[in-house]
Amino acid sequence: MSDPEARRSPGAAPEGDPHHVLAAASLADDRTRVLKHGDTFAVFDHLGRMLPGGLGEQGVYHDGTRHLSHLSLELDDRPPFFLGSTVRDENDQLSVALTNPDRIRDGRIDLPLGTLHLAVQALLWRGVLHWRLRATNHGMRPVEASIRLRLRADFADIYEVRGMTRSARGRDSAPEASPGRLELGYLGLDGVRRRTVIRFSPAPAEADVDGGRFRLALGPREGASIDVAVACRRGDDAPEPQAFDEAEAEVVGSIRRYGSASCRIASPDGRVDAWFRRSEADLHMLTTDLPTGSYPYAGVPWFNAPFGRDGLVTALECLWLRPELARGVLRHLAATQATESIPSQDAEPGKILHEARDGEMAALGEMPFGRYYGSVDATPLFVVLAGSYCERTADRAFVGSIWPNVEAALAWIDAFGDRDGDGFVEYERRAADGLIHQGWKDSDDAVFHADGSPARGPIAVCEVQAYVYAALRAGAVLARALGREGRAAAFEGRADRLRERFEAAFWCEEMGTYALALDGDKRPCRVRSSNAGQCLFGGIASPERAARVERGLASADFFSGWGVRTLATSESRYNPMSYHNGAVWPHDNALIAFGAARYGRKDLASAILSGLFAAGTYLDLSRMPELFCGFGRVPGEGPVPYPVACAPQAWAAGSVYLLLQACLGLTVDAAERKIRFQRPRLPSVLPELRITNLHVAGGAADLRIARRGDAVSVDVLRRDGDFAVEILD
Structure with missing residues (x-):
């Protein structure tokens, strides 16, 4: 892109260059997962975690500050077994599929691999990361297990994350914990108080300043959910974050309205x-x-x-x-x-x-x-x-x-x-x-x-x-x-x-x-x-x-x-x-x-x-x-x-x-009320496509464009309004 803060070739940047993205290590994984809404974005690894390592870029950022620098999940104090992950086609949600590794107790496999399905969903909406874990027991016997969630915030400026050093920083506030809620804070040298408000539903059975531990007791085919809302806030006054389902409905509605128009x-x-x-x-x-x-x-x-x-x-x-x-x-x-x-x-x-x-x-x-x-x-x-x-x-x-x-x-x-x-x-x-x-x-x-x-x-x-x-x-x-x-x-x-x-x-x-x-x-x-x-x-x-x-x-x-x-x-x-x-x-x-x-x-x-x-x-x-x-x-x-x-x-x-x-050779000329194709061509990899809802002069058209040998045809499937479609040699 027009990379405003220019980057150099590896090893070329002098100390203190504010434009260089330090790359002392490679990316932790080339399958980084990204979500964004407004001035908030989140960078996960492909397992849905936020950890140090690689370029150190993972976290939740809001208005140029990292409000969450660590997010991890442990099942019975061990990393879960990774199955797969993706960002959905609409870019609205991260989905991660995890399961349990073989759990051994008293010398035997107490919980076989693949008994518990751990489905993680994450979305961003209005400055809040909404995170949900759905655990389902697919085994034949009841299962008891624990989920440990760890969350931390370093309130680093994005330029600190990029590699710039600072002579001084503001000060962190003491964490404020209450049942089902954790607040982390930072008072910057600019006088702005930045807060990360974390809400758990249900409240963890054991809570601490790094998150908490949840107890699962699931019969066969039973499931349970844990919702976490991570709200990025500036100043002291801000509403409590929405519930996951409410935020998800608003995200889906926004995408639907965008697509229809x-x-x-x-x-x-x-x-x-x-x-x-x-x-x-x-x-x-x-x-x-x-x-x-x-x-x-x-x-x-x-x-x-x-x-x-x-x-x-x-x-x-x-x-x-x-x-x-x-x-x-x-x-x-x-x-x-x-x-x-x-x-x-x-x-x-x-x-x-x-x-x-x-x-x-x-x-x-x-x-x-x-x-x-x-x-x-x-x-x-x-x-x-x-x-x-x-x-x-x-x-x-x-x-x-x-x-x-x-x-x-x-x-x-x-x-x-x-x-x-x-x-x-x-x-x-x-x-x-x-x-x-x-x-x-x-x-x-x-x-x-x-x-x-x-x-x-x-x-x-x-x-x-x-x-x-x-x-x-x-x-x-x-x-x-x-x-x-x-x-x-x-x-x-x-x-x-x-x-x-x-x-x-x-x-x-x-x-x-x-x-x-x-x-x-x-x-x-x-x-x-x-x-x-x-x-x-x-x-x-x-x-x-x-x-x-x-x-x-x-x-x-x-x-x-x-x-x-x-x-x-x-x-x-x-x-x-x-x-x-x-x-x-x-x-x-x-x-x-x-x-x-x-x-x-x-x-x-x-x-x-x-x-x-x-x-x-x-x-x-x-x-x-x-x-x-x-x-x-x-x-x-x-x-x-x-x-x-x-x-x-x-x-x-x-x-x-x-x-x-x-x-x-496509142009849309509103003054002349025309959609023009000048000597259209399509490469062999693209034999046919459809353009729907192309607006011109107060109207709209749906078009089918197809490759026929070396020639390209343009068919008007729908025309609402007074305009012409021209194909010029």
């Missing part, structure tokens, strides 16, 4: 359908209701917060089927747009937010990301999304409401983005502890020259110029929609001049692609990177050069078999295990595919869709992660996971929809 994609192929369903569920889980509307948080565990670049790209990926997400993103970023220069936040008038964080360390300014503006591309992408939203919805009233923000963003490009007046937008941090690199590849080693030496700022990365070009074209769309023809013509003229300068300064004939960047001395970074593919997404490349870029990205140097690597294998810093210098990012691939398709290069778009789908068949829960390693595809083997990738991750989930749009 949403545009959905389905396939008769179960593997393809699972891919679509998980992406839909991930986006729904990551989307948070803010006062300004719906906003897709970037990813779990490290980025459960609003990020500008990530939200904008995710909204663009989903715009054709979910335009309301773009509206929420635009409203929030307009409301948080910078209005003054604040060097410690890399803020300048008109600049769009990079990220916003809650938590004790953010409140105290121990790191700059409480509200931080250190991204060079969020500002032009804001204008790009606004223009695309206008075309998709014809919502001129909303466009008019954010027009001052659009003008401020475009003014930032001239006044602050172009730091040296050469016509290109550059970045160079002003915050001492801010990000060194401020494009989407924002790890400290991501921008360099051919010999591997780091590029010095201010730096103009190639894809940002493409975003600015697209922003100027989008500014013209918006200006015309609001009757400002003069402004529209001026924006188009600026875009044409930028395109000419870009071709002259960035094209590297000997490489057959665009330079990664220009450094502070205007020397091109002659590095073959995926960034050039995103220039196609922005539309700045000439058709002839776009074809050469596309051929390079389709070559074995770039294409791993799963997708396009961020860096060609021939480059000095290529490393398939590097965050930005050799891995495969689904969102990057989706933008490249969309760009290639806009130039008529659908072979690459189809290959990328096929590769990422194949990766999804191997990945846990059919989930698109933030990234995976760039090793070449080997028959019979899946992709190699990246050790600290976020999963789920918003723009990775959204990549599925942009890939599909690219292959189908």
Whole structure:
């Protein structure tokens, strides 16, 4: 994702680097289970526990603080026998199946393996983890056993969990225990009292400050339940948590309402359908209701917060089927747009937010990301999304409401983005502890020259110029929609001049692609990177050069078999295990595919869709992660996971929809009341799909799209409203 706090390759981070996720050990298990609701998320191991080990990321987090750091279950003081676990298709509940190991007493097996079934359910709702254990005796004789639950809270700031050290912390409160209830507390240096309120039903037979012990006495076929509610609270006043059944009913109702109102994609192929369903569920889980509307948080565990670049790209990926997400993103970023220069936040008038964080360390300014503006591309992408939203919805009233923000963003490009007046937008941090690199590849080693030496700022990365070009074209769309023809013509003229300068300064004939960047001395970074593919997404490349870029990205140097690597294998810093210098990012691939398709290069778009789908068949829960390693595809083997990738991750989930749009040539034009398919194609792995409840111009359609040899047919199954469906050659 647009990883705001950039990470480096293993071993590359200096001590004290606030942007690095420490990885002194590998993940405890690559089947981590994640739940999220609003500003609360939970990370479990696949047995449904929260334990130290691996990256140490497990726990329940709320508003940037870990409110539960340990959760474990013992049966007769031993770990139970694991059967299986999953997060349900809707991402609403974790389900874990456990049983008893052989219990030996007096030299004989007193309780055979598989007699007790222990079913764990967990869900998050309104800042509360609801956890239920259902024990059932499937034996022929009565069973007596004990269940020991251990729960602890360390109230660590998420940046402490990520590896930052602090010179001082607040103080823990003495645990408060009463029958069926345990309260743990912490008073932060920011003066905020944070509490974890734990309620047991029934009350444990033996209670202590670590939880309690429950006694089971079950006849044949009898069962018993233990419910635990773990409420994350700030301040002293908060309601007691709901009962499990009540919370579960509200969760299910919310998902049902969302599904009935949403545009959905389905396939008769179960593997393809699972891919679509998980992406839909991930986006729904990551989307948070803010006062300004719906906003897709970037990813779990490290980025459960609003990020500008990530939200904008995710909204663009989903715009054709979910335009309301773009509206929420635009409203929030307009409301948080910078209005003054604040060097410690890399803020300048008109600049769009990079990220916003809650938590004790953010409140105290121990790191700059409480509200931080250190991204060079969020500002032009804001204008790009606004223009695309206008075309998709014809919502001129909303466009008019954010027009001052659009003008401020475009003014930032001239006044602050172009730091040296050469016509290109550059970045160079002003915050001492801010990000060194401020494009989407924002790890400290991501921008360099051919010999591997780091590029010095201010730096103009190639894809940002493409975003600015697209922003100027989008500014013209918006200006015309609001009757400002003069402004529209001026924006188009600026875009044409930028395109000419870009071709002259960035094209590297000997490489057959665009330079990664220009450094502070205007020397091109002659590095073959995926960034050039995103220039196609922005539309700045000439058709002839776009074809050469596309051929390079389709070559074995770039294409791993799963997708396009961020860096060609021939480059000095290529490393398939590097965050930005050799891995495969689904969102990057989706933008490249969309760009290639806009130039008529659908072979690459189809290959990328096929590769990422194949990766999804191997990945846990059919989930698109933030990234995976760039090793070449080997028959019979899946992709190699990246050790600290976020999963789920918003723009990775959204990549599925942009890939599909690219292959189908699909656009929705509200002003002309048309759904268009421009030379639609589907790869062989996707022979048929259905799109239901696709909204346009106040109406909706259901469509069936099928592959017939090399051709693709589009059938209208339902049409409610006055609009047309066009298929263009």
